[in-house]
Amino acid sequence: MHALDQSILTLILLVPLAGAILVAILPDRGKAPNWLALIVTLFSFVLTLHLPAHFAPGMKGFQFEIDRAWIADPLISYHVGVDGLSLWLVVLTGLLGPVGVLASWNAITARRKVYYSLFLVQQTAMYGVFVSLNLIIYYGFWELSLVPMAILIAMYGRKNGPKAALKFFLFTFIPSALLLVGILWLYARTGTFDYVNLQIYLAHDTLPARALFWVALAFLAAFAVKVPVFPLHGWLGDAFSEAPVALAMVIAGKLGLYSLLRFHVELFPVQARHIAPLMIALAVIGVLYGACLALVQRDFWKVLAFGAVSHFSLVVLAIYGLAPAAWNGAVYQILSLGIVEGGMFVLLGVLDTRYGTSQIAAYGGLAAKLPRTASYFVIASLTMIGLPLLSGFVGEFVILSNTFTDVSRGWAVAAALGTILSAGYMLSLVQRLFYGPESTMAASKPASDLRFNELAALTPLVVLMLVLGVAPSYWFRTMKDGLQPEATQASPMHSAAQSPDSLPVSVHTEGQP
């Protein structure tokens, strides 16, 4: 056991927070806040790397656990830890820290101190969400992750920040209040906020079923909005267009998806199983609906937003399919999406800052002048589309194949149609931005390809897209044991006779004509 193991998670939580305070008190001179934020985020990223380096893949339960009494009444303990489910999400958050700072380097010119300190608070909040094992602490971080986000959207929105911030606020805070009520009700009935204890209590099924149904639904609602799950995606388009790049890349997806897995499906297995058919249907509708809408958007942020709805929905499908192998695919897909969406945001942010518009029609023929931007964009698009050997394929394939074999053939086939549609909207976007004759708007602006800071942010992401696509087994090895879904044991949808060696059930003899 390494000496740091006992305190690493506390360090990870505290470093960005300390950085935020430091940025806030030091004078705002030149690029000082940028550099400070970069150093802090890099340092915290390095700290997160300690986790996979010392993670024991075979072990059950949580690792790097810290469980200290904090407040006696109500009983709140500072309980944090990671398992195969959260391990890589923590590392991903760490990675996106410096990427976000680099992406903001030239884009944020005013009130740098406010921006970077809130950005660092946001980092702590996200780490907190992924490592918290006490519900009230989790809730604190969850809420904390929303606050700087709303403020930053309002302050730094491109055109209509306050409106987008209000929308974001209304969509996410109201369900969060429900979440709080649910958490408090659980505490009232069980006397604990502790995740592990609660899991045991709930497994023994002594609480009234009707009330539990509503509590589970409150949890689900808060997370589903944050993902967002169809039809709760109304806030996403505006948030994507208005939020500063570094925040937009973390605003949707992983926090909500992780929470669905950890605090809905794993906490309320019975309730999750009941609502799973509905969630599967919504997920598949979301996959197709998001993709169809992405096809017809005129603004590239909206293409990205609806594309994201489509991709996140596939992860939701994996989660509520309740098939253990698909969960690995789900976590993998969250990682891959975190990376590829991050890259997309940086690239589209580059275009929006340089050319001052996100209207696709204004663009065209950029590839000749911005070859690097074009190459990176094409690679990111191909990852998004799920081209084999890039990271997007692995998650998609694992999810779809397991859904097909273990959950439902019909839903899997319907969701697989998304692979055709995603090629449609992403390649159209590539074409309308980069190919064809140069547009008058593009010709009127001086061409400037990716700068050093942008290359520094993007290159690691692109390399990871390839590495995650070629060598997923390394990641899967560490995930596997974190993902032992309780809910699958008695899942009615999990078909029984599908062991690999069994006879093909559906193959029947037929006379040769």
Add this chain to the structure above:
Amino acid sequence: MNVRFHLWLIPLLPFAGFLINGILGARLHRGVVTAVALLAPLLSFALVVRDAIALYGTGPVFPSPYVETCPMPWISVGPLHVDFSFVLDQLSLVMLLIITGVGFLIHIYSVGYMRGDKGYARYFSYLNLFLFFMTTLVLAGNVLVMFVGWEGVGLASYLLIGFWYQKTSAADAGKKAFIANRVGDFGFLIGIFLLLANFGTLTFSEIAAKLAANPEWMGGALTTICLCLLVGATGKSAQLPLYVWLPDAMEGPTPVSALIHAATMVTAGVYMIARTHFLFERSPHALNVVAVIGAATALFAATMGLVQNDIKRVLAYSTISQLGYMFLGCGVAAYSAAIFHLVTHAFFKALLFLAAGSVIHALGGEQDMRKMGGLWRKTPITFVTMTAAVFAICGIWPFAGFYSKDAILYAAFLHGTRGEILWFVGLVTALLTALYMFRLWYMTFFGEPRAHEAHPHEGPWSMLGPLVILGALSICGGWIGRGEGLGRIGEFLAPTLGTYTDESQVPHLELILSCVAVAVALLGWLIAHSLYAKKTDRPARLAAAMPGAYKLVANKYYVDEIYNAIFVKGLMGVSKYLLNLVVDAGILGGAAWLLGGIAQLGGAILQRWQSGNLRSYAAWLAAGAAAVLVVFLLWPALLHSQSGWTGLGH
């Protein structure tokens, strides 16, 4: 014997070439770019030849098939376990020889053809990338690695069709190709899921072993699997109903059309069916569908080839038609014959495209055959080599195409109860093939020169060399299949694809049928001669005699228009109006607006307390967070009265 072949080097060498030229190409000297680009396929080819000699040259020293598996699995989750595994057997060896051999020739040709292009390094990096994926496709030991190559060649094809991306038509064509292939790949993917569900493995040899152990498994799920795989094959190999992308793919540079859209990539569907023939064998229904699709595509595409005026488009439809023959061969379970035709087709179709490229080069970019003519004097080497290819594709004895096409038609004739119909369709196609190929031949090389402004000239030797080599192969390439049971190639492929037996009751049937086929081809030539040898108004009169039919064919049966109206316009319309306007903006947006309105009302009441600027807005948020803390700090007091019945204390 502990020698390893290092099969992984065969794809990885071109990949290295792709990386070097792709990343550094713009800054490297052109000579270095050329050297890297040519070395990659040359070394791969050398490796393939070495492996061929080691495996089959001196008797069975190595076990065949020879398998290499990467020690680290690719995807391993739950029941799903997929390795990077490569298999070298007779089938993949034949394919590799074609891909790296013809590929290398086309690389050389490209050096001359693309020398003036700004994107020289980019071009070669894509071409090397293609070889990486294509060799991966044929070496794959399991379905998923094959799928890697399968989608990868689609990517390379997309990049190369849209190589001149400033042209809207090129960018459109690239996108169309990728999406049409994705439709096919969707079917392939479902086929893979079905294989997993029914066999629990994706490894070819394991699936084959399970089938062999259960001889009673026929049809049923296997038919579904085969039909799903077939959907994938029709996409990649441009068969009905997914062929529409291939004619447009001619927007790419001509050597690309030769390599990807004629000789190698488009034959992947044929290869896939041959590779999984043990599955298709168990589903006579699926095989029938393959045969019917093949025959129908062959005929359908040939009719469209008759009326095209763009030299590359004639060749594109001809490719679709010839691929139809290969599907027909697979469909009548003559896999060796299909692969044999794949080989000879790779020679003569690559040559046809390269020679067409030479013509286009000579005329400074002109592709319209109506503006060509009389070129045989000006470009004699191109003329002679192309003539060999025209004779080969028409199936005239003793050129390469004769042997392979004959083998397929003969197998079709002997097949089942309706084999004669398939054979007859193939025969009519042969007539049409001769007609449109000699039409091309006459319009390009004979008659009065119609391009007055240009000074036609032969290209550099880098272009002519490959023409000559492929010309020789188009003449003698078919001789490997001469004799009983497809001769040497049939014997060579027998361990993987089964032996080829002559079941005919009638003596000399094959000879009679081949005489008929040659006669039909000569008839086609004769018709073409009367119509196109001299510039007459006969073709126009013929077209005027049947205006309806001519219009239908000239407009390619309006298939593009129909697909566009149903799939593109339909989907876009539904998305734009129904989903975007009605559902998203209307219903969902309205609901959110309603909620927002209620909140705004609340906000208006609170307006007294806040000034509306951002700072106080932030303060409100902070206050909200503080309120949360207060609530749970005060909670014990609230809880106190209830603690009696929580009951689950620690």
